Amino acid sequence: MSGQRTQVLVAGGGLVGLTTALVLRHHDVEVTLLERRASTSPQPKARRFHVRTMEIFRELGLAGLVHEAARELAGHDHMAAGRTLAEATQLPLWQPSGDVPEVSPEPPCLVAQDVLEPVLRKAAVEAGADVRFGTELLGFDQDSDGVTGKLADGEIRADYLVAADGARSGIRESLGITRSGRGAVGEPSVNVYFRADLAEVVRGREFNLCQIDHPDASGALASVDGRRRWVFMAAGGETERDWPTVLRTALGVPVPDLEILSVLGWQAEMLVADRYSAGRVHLVGDAAHVMPPFAASGANTGIADAHNLGWKLAAVLRGEAAPTLLDSYDTERRPAGWFAADQSARRADTFRVGTEDPTLAHPFVLAAGGFQYPAGALVPDGSVEPVTEFAPAGRVGTRVPHRWLDEARTRSTLDLAGPEWTVTEYEGEWLLLRPDQVVAWRGASAEEAESVRAALLAGTLP
Numbered sequence: 113m114s115g116q117r118t119q120v121l122v123a124g125g126g127l128v129g130l131t132t133a134l135v136l137r138h139h140d141v142e143v144t145l146l147e148r149r150a151s152t153s154p155q156p157k158a159r160r161f162h163v164r165t166m167e168i169f170r171e172l173g174l175a176g177l178v179h180e181a182a183r184e185l186a187g188h189d190h191m192a193a194g195r196t197l198a199e200a201t202q203l204p205l206w207q208p209s210g211d212v213p214e215v216s217p218e219p220p221c222l223v224a225q226d227v228l229e230p231v232l233r234k235a236a237v238e239a240g241a242d243v244r245f246g247t248e249l250l251g252f253d254q255d256s257d258g259v260t261g262k263l264a265d266g267e268i269r270a271d272y273l274v275a276a277d278g279a280r281s282g283i284r285e286s287l288g289i290t291r292s293g294r295g296a297v298g299e300p301s302v303n304v305y306f307r308a309d310l311a312e313v314v315r316g317r318e319f320n321l322c323q324i325d326h327p328d329a330s331g332a333l334a335s336v337d338g339r340r341r342w343v344f345m346a347a348g349g350e351t352e353r354d355w356p357t358v359l360r361t362a363l364g365v366p367v368p369d370l371e372i373l374s375v376l377g378w379q380a381e382m383l384v385a386d387r388y389s390a391g392r393v394h395l396v397g398d399a400a401h402v403m404p405p406f407a408a409s410g411a412n413t414g415i416a417d418a419h420n421l422g423w424k425l426a427a428v429l430r431g432e433a434a435p436t437l438l439d440s441y442d443t444e445r446r447p448a449g450w451f452a453a454d455q456s457a458r459r460a461d462t463f464r465v466g467t468e469d470p471t472l473a474h475p476f477v478l479a480a481g482g483f484q485y486p487a488g489a490l491v492p493d494g495s496v497e498p499v500t501e502f503a504p505a506g507r508v509g510t511r512v513p514h515r516w517l518d519e520a521r522t523r524s525t526l527d528l529a530g531p532e533w534t535v536t537e538y539e540g541e542w543l544l545l546r547p548d549q550v551v552a553w554r555g556a557s558a559e560e561a562e563s564v565r566a567a568l569l570a571g572t573l574p
Contacts, residue, residue: 116268118144118242119429121261123249123283124276126153127225128397128414130232130243132274134172135422137239139531139547141429144268145241146261148248152229155305155374156336156343158411159185159224160320164481164511165412166218167549168419171530174235175218181231182223184337185320189222192319195326196364197310197333202317208476212502215480216514217524222320224336225411252283254392272425273393276414279381281399287390293383293450297404297457300349300379306359307371311339313363329362351377380404382457384450388442394421401449403456407478413452416481417445423531423547424489433569440488448483476502485509489546489568491553506538508551513538535561 122132125147136143161178169175194200237243251262252273259273275283314335322333331346344359355375360367384401388394397414421441427433455473462469476482477499484497484507495507504513517523528534529545535558536543544553544561553564567573 116144116266118142118268118270120144120272120274120425121146121249121259121268121270122274122276123261124278124397124399125149125229125233125243125245126276126278126397127158127229127232127411128418129274129276130229130236131168131415132276132396132418132422133236133241133243134174134232134239135168135418136425137236137241138172139423139426141422141426143241144270145236145243146247146249146263147243147245150246152233152245153226155376156224156226156334156341158408159222159334159336160408160412161221161223161228161415162408162412162479162481163216163218163220164479165415166221167216167481167511167526168415170218170526171549172235174232177231177235178221178223178228179219181227182221184339185222185224185335188318188320188335188338189220190317190319192317192322194322194324196324196329196362197313197322198364200317200319200322200324202319206475208474208502212476213504214514214516215476215502217516217521217526220479224341227337249277249283251286252393259392271392271429274421274425275393275395275399276397276418277399279398279402281395283393284385284395284399287393289390289395290386291383292386293381293453294457295381295383297380297382297460299347300377302346302349302351302353303374303376303378304344304346304355304359305336305373305376306342306344306355307340307373308342308359308363308367308369309340310342310363310365310367313365314338324362326362326364329358331362333362349377349379351375380457380460382453384446384453388417388446388449389438394425394438394441396421400445401453403453404460405456406459407452407456409452409456409478413449416448419548420445426531427569434571436571437489437569444485444488447486451483452478471500473499474502480504480514481511483510485550489552490550491564491568491573493554506541506543506551506554508554510551511549512543512545512551533565 119142122145133145191203192200253260261268334343381402396417493508515525529549530547534545541554546552
């Protein structure tokens with residue numbers, strides 16, 4: 113099949129690739145997504161989605177669907193700990209100290225990746241994306257006018273290619289993009305994905321994660337659906353252990369219906385691509401950054417990548433912005449990716465030794481996308497967003513703080529922007545909000561905001 117054409121080609125149909133397609137369709141961009149696998153992920157993988165991700169799904173009109181898909185884990189926000197699961201106690205929920213403003217119009221969400229991906233895939237198809245599972249991108253060439261993707265049955269021509277093809281990204285490697293960071297963090301681990309009806313065992317002590325400290329079966333037990341599906345995470349990387357015996361020891365109950373579904377060895381890593389863009393190709397998600405799971409930031413950071421890149425591609429493709437606007441994707445998201453990966457690696461350190469690090473970012477800074485872009489498609493004004501406390505104030509380079517706009521608490525300041533720009537007054541100053549709800553400028557008049565927007569799109573600001 114030769115002569116195929118699309119505006120944006122997305123390689124990879126996981127959480128981030130599907131979100132990229134959804135964001136692009138939200139901006140009326142023609143998009144084709146290719147995924148070599150025949151179906152969405154069979155593994156639960158990512159499970160915790162921060163409020164910032166839920167705000168993005170809110171803008172896309174999907175927050176309700178995602179919360180509905182997550183209903184099995186509703187109320188499973190606690191941590192637990194004990195010698196075995198049977199002996200474990202539920203720990204109190206972490207609560208911020210001091211007077212912290214309401215964080216978001218959307219609560220965070222616990223939903224397994226293998227449950228969420230089909231929801232996003234269906235939504236992408238319904239939004240008009242050309243979604244092709246079982247179709248592999250075999251290679252590509254790019255020139256000054258676009259990208260030509262090579263398929264088994266021909267070629268497809270696109271203006272841009274988005275690489276959402278995972279941590280071992282063949283696209284990143286073919287571009288010669290290197291990665292920097294700590295590399296391996298901690299020792300190798302094993303994830304044992306299993307099925308067992310433990311609903312009665314955990315009733316009244318529901319949890320997201322339970323730390324097991326039995327000397328013969330130490331590890332962490334993650335709840336996938338709160339009843340029958342679980343993941344046991346053990347240190348050491350030894351995949352050939354007698355896992356039924358280990359699991360029954362860790363659980364502290366006979367579990368006659370125990371069924372092991374998979375045993376996967378893995379190594380936590382902290383690596384960030386040294387470039388997020390090369391010509392007309394842009395990296396998102398694990399192709400751009402990998403990080404330990406202890407801050408639950410990997411998938412969330414990738415979804416934020418898609419949100420940032422999508423409106424910029426749309427503006428350029430519509431002719432509203434100069435192609436140089438796309439340079440701001442690397443300028444903004446690479447420092448953000450490094451921040452999330454570094455925070456995750458440092459949390460892995462404290463998780464292993466059991467001590468706290470007072471220099472770590474406030475949890476709400478991570479959850480609400482509180483990283484401040486130092487430069488990019490914005491007008492820096494010297495303001496600095498704190499990291500170790502959560503104190504959003506509408507500073508340039510940050511996501512606009514959430515405030516309810518009506519007594520019924522249905523409209524938030526975050527609803528003002530996306531997919532369009534907007535100008536709003538906030539605490540005596542005018543803010544220019546980008547389509548991704550980031551403050552691009554603040555000043556004294558709404559009229560000036562419009563001239564700043566035009567200059568940012570045209571790339572004419574100093």
